[in-house]
Amino acid sequence: MGNIRVALLLLTLSICLFPQLSSAQLRRNYYSKICPNVESIVRNAVTKKFQQTFVTVPATLRLFFHDCFVQGCDASVIIASTANNTAEKDHPDNLSLAGDGFDTVIKAKEAVDAVPQCRNKVSCADILAMATRDVVALAGGPSYAVELGRLDGLSSTANSVNGKLPQPTFNLNQLNALFAANGLSQGDMIALSAAHTVGFSHCSRFANRIYNFNSQNPVDPTLNKTYASQLQAMCPKNVDPTIAVNMDPITPRIFDNQYYKNLQQGMGLFTSDQSLFTDPRSRPTVNSWAQSSSAFEKAFVAAIIKLGRVGVKTGSNGNIRHECATFN
Ligand code: HEM
Ligand SMILES: *[C@@H]1O[C@H](CO)[C@@H](O)[C@H](O)[C@H]1NC(C)=O
Numbered sequence: 159m160g161n162i163r164v165a166l167l168l169l170t171l172s173i174c175l176f177p178q179l180s181s182a183q184l185r186r187n188y189y190s191k192i193c194p195n196v197e198s199i200v201r202n203a204v205t206k207k208f209q210q211t212f213v214t215v216p217a218t219l220r221l222f223f224h225d226c227f228v229q230g231c232d233a234s235v236i237i238a239s240t241a242n243n244t245a246e247k248d249h250p251d252n253l254s255l256a257g258d259g260f261d262t263v264i265k266a267k268e269a270v271d272a273v274p275q276c277r278n279k280v281s282c283a284d285i286l287a288m289a290t291r292d293v294v295a296l297a298g299g300p301s302y303a304v305e306l307g308r309l310d311g312l313s314s315t316a317n318s319v320n321g322k323l324p325q326p327t328f329n330l331n332q333l334n335a336l337f338a339a340n341g342l343s344q345g346d347m348i349a350l351s352a353a354h355t356v357g358f359s360h361c362s363r364f365a366n367r368i369y370n371f372n373s374q375n376p377v378d379p380t381l382n383k384t385y386a387s388q389l390q391a392m393c394p395k396n397v398d399p400t401i402a403v404n405m406d407p408i409t410p411r412i413f414d415n416q417y418y419k420n421l422q423q424g425m426g427l428f429t430s431d432q433s434l435f436t437d438p439r440s441r442p443t444v445n446s447w448a449q450s451s452s453a454f455e456k457a458f459v460a461a462i463i464k465l466g467r468v469g470v471k472t473g474s475n476g477n478i479r480h481e482c483a484t485f486n
């Protein structure tokens with residue numbers, strides 16, 4: 159008896175302490191009766207935006223990651239600040255979230271809501287999840303069935319971002335700890351990091367690695383020397399803070415496993431990227447996905463589906479926003 163009680167107590171405790179791990183029921187065909195064409199409506203809107211600018215791809219993908227890691231995948235990152243409230247998107251860690259990610263979700267929501275049957279029936283959180291799936295495929299990455307049924311969150315504050323997002327200076331232990339807090343394994347973390355196969359970084363995010371690494375080395379010794387000089391040329395000291403460089407210098411517009419091949423050459427842009435190869439605990443995974451694009455794609459799909467389950471809101475913890483950037 160006592161053992162059962164202790165077990166129940168522990169179970170209750172763990173559900174209270176780690177609510178993000180108790181995943182809500184997401185389903186592939188959630189909108190089949192509510193808004194049967196939702197996936198093609200979103201795909202058309204995202205494709206249109208993609209044809210206007212490639213930035214749609216990295217901007218949407220990163221927005222989804224940040225949304226899920228801060229209070230769960232509930233579109234709270236899209237909320238705009240008001241006179242009363244500084245929202246998540248205005249936390250300094252968001253400084254570089256490209257406006258095109260927000261715009262993609264807002265445009266897709268407008269397209270969905272233009273269909274009378276669908277109006278105010280599809281959450282912004284689900285639209286962001288669908289748009290993310292679509293941009294990965296548009297950039298040549300794998301396609302997958304997306305799980306749906308998330309509600310939109312009811313709060314968004316800049317303070318809620320503190321400590322929730324990984325920093326580019328993180329080592330493997332720090333990365334693993336933060337991803338584990340979201341129910342994601344080291345393998346999931348390595349797979350998701352390949353998102354850095356597309357998109358840009360501002361010079362300030364890696365300047366320490368090319369100018370003032372430590373007292374012995376101005377340049378991070380794990381950085382490829384040729385690549386380090388290229389980065390110094392693109393990012394001179396006191397560079398214009400708006401300058402950004404491709405994170406994958408070889409195939410910057412293709413969602414592929416080049417990310418891992420770059421790590422093997424010392425061409426990971428951030429400490430967090432390069433540490434996946436430097437650390438012997440994660441190197442075997444990097445090597446195997448550098449070698450096999452199909453193994454990488456399989457791992458990425460599994461990991462991004464898991465990412466989409468983090469902290470999902472249901473019942474009275476959420477609603478369906480009429481406009482993605484403001485609460486109803
Ligand atoms: C593993 C830990 C991670 C760290 C430390 C990290 C950090 C960063 C940093 C510092 C930037 C550059 C921002 C800028 O200067 O504009 C960036 C860009 C980006 N990150 Fe990550 N990130 C991580 C994981 C992820 C994950 C899991 C995803 C998505 C699944 C992701 C998607 C992106 C994308 C697509 C960009 C390019 C954004 C753009 O071009 O607009 N990152 N990341
Ligand atoms: C600010 O908050 C007050 C009460 O909390 C509310 O009445 C007012 O409408 C809010 N203003 C804005 C701009 O959100």
Ligand SMILES: *[C@@H]1O[C@H](CO)[C@@H](O)[C@H](O)[C@H]1NC(C)=O
Pocket residue numbers: 382383384385422423424
């Ligand atoms: C540095 O990168 C070049 C390609 O740009 C590659 O040929 C060389 O092997 C790399 N060096 C190391 C140490 O990985």
Ligand SMILES: CC(=O)N[C@H]1CO[C@H](CO)[C@@H](O)[C@@H]1O
Pocket residue numbers: 247248249250251252253254255256257
């Ligand atoms: C895209 C976006 O909203 N960026 C904001 C991130 O946060 C800073 C403040 O820390 C704002 O100035 C940016 O506009």
